[in-house]
Amino acid sequence: MLTRKQQELLLFIHERMKESGVPPSFDEMKDALDLASKSGIHRLITALEERGFIRRLPNRARALEVIKLPEAYSPSIQPRRGFAPSVIEGSLGKAPPPPAPTKSAEQDNGSSVSVPVMGRIAAGVPISAIQNNTHDITVPAEMIGSGDHYALEVKGDSMIEAGILDGDTVIIRNASNANPGDIIVALVDDEEATLKRFRRRGASIALEAANPAYETRIFPPDRVKIQGKLVGLIRRYH
Numbered sequence: 001m002l003t004r005k006q007q008e009l010l011l012f013i014h015e016r017m018k019e020s021g022v023p024p025s026f027d028e029m030k031d032a033l034d035l036a037s038k039s040g041i042h043r044l045i046t047a048l049e050e051r052g053f054i055r056r057l058p059n060r061a062r063a064l065e066v067i068k069l070p071e072a073y074s075p076s077i078q079p080r081r082g083f084a085p086s087v088i089e090g091s092l093g094k095a096p097p098p099p100a101p102t103k104s105a106e107q108d109n110g111s112s113v114s115v116p117v118m119g120r121i122a123a124g125v126p127i128s129a130i131q132n133n134t135h136d137i138t139v140p141a142e143m144i145g146s147g148d149h150y151a152l153e154v155k156g157d158s159m160i161e162a163g164i165l166d167g168d169t170v171i172i173r174n175a176s177n178a179n180p181g182d183i184i185v186a187l188v189d190d191e192e193a194t195l196k197r198f199r200r201r202g203a204s205i206a207l208e209a210a211n212p213a214y215e216t217r218i219f220p221p222d223r224v225k226i227q228g229k230l231v232g233l234i235r236r237y238h
Contacts, residue, residue, distance in 0.1 A: 002051070002070055005191055008033055009044045010053055014066045023064040036189045036223055043191075112138045115171060121152035121185060123159040123166070123195045139171060143232040148174040150228070152185065152195075159183070159195060162210035164233060170195065171232035176225070183230040189223055198226070 002010065012032045016024045024032070029041045045064075048054045053070075057063035114136045137151055154168045162183060164170065178184045178198045186207055187193050196207035199216070205224045208216045 002048075002053070005033060005040075006044055006047055006051075006053075007070055009041070010048055010066065010069065013054065013064060014069060017064075017066065035191060040189055040191045111141055113141050113144065114138050115144070115149050115151050117151040117153065117169065119152060120155050121170065121193055121195045123154045123156040123164055137169065137234065139232065139234065144171060144173065145231070149231070150174065151234075154195065158209040158211045158214040159197075160211050162197070164195070164210070164230075165235065167236075169234040169236075170230055171234070172228035173231045174227070175229050176227075178226050178229055185227040185229075187225040187227050188217075188219065190225070193227070195230070 009029060009032075012029065013023055016022070016028075026038045026041050029044075030038050033041070033044075035041060045054070045056075049056060053066065053068055055065045055067055057065060115138075117135050117137055139151075149171055151169050151171050154164055154166060154170055157166050164183075172185055175184075180199050182198045183195065184198045185193060186196055186198070186205075188207075194207065196209060196217075199206035199208050201218055203221065204218050205221055206216050206218050207224070
């Protein structure tokens with residue numbers, strides 16, 4: 001399954017090649033998907049190539065070949081300009097309109113609630129966000145309190161010193177702001193989602209890992225959107 005951004009890029013390349021016979025430049029792709037930098041396009045191209053949707057032709061500049069399109073593709077589906085995602089879509093890529101609210105109707109004697117699991121979040125090198133309600137989990141009502149909540153499965157080890165391990169499930173309260181020190185779901189450049197500790201560095205935002213093997217990443221505020229704050233964690237032992 002492709003993420004929304006991956007599908008948008010694939011269809012943009014396909015439509016451009018139908019029109020002119022020449023693939024778009026990376027700058028054109030960046031502008032079409034409304035991304036802040038070409039590095040995001042490089043990641044999307046690599047992901048499409050790994051999934052067998054496109055092929056890069058050797059020894060030729062801007063040489064891309066579309067091998068296949070998504071099964072659900074129809075010519076009426078066009079890549080959207082100005083699309084502004086936020087954690088949670090397709091398979092891995094958009095911002096939540098906000099995630100489905102906690103289903104308090106599914107309660108167990110008033111002591112537990114059902115929370116949608118929306119996919120995977122990186123605790124390591126950022127990955128695209130996910131917006132698929134894959135399944136629901138039941139959590140104690142006192143864990144989450146008021147507000148809308150969703151759950152994400154953790155991949156990576158960058159938050160191990162905060163007690164968050166690869167394979168854990170984190171419970172997130174939907175929020176668009178945070179206090180320094182909060183552990184947040186951050187969406188970077190409308191494409192990558194990661195679980196990190198929120199800090200301020202002057203006018204910039206710092207996304208701080210809880211593992212010395214990972215560097216703190218610094219961004220201008222317009223490149224980071226807060227998608228929620230960590231309120232709980234579930235760990236399974238096998």
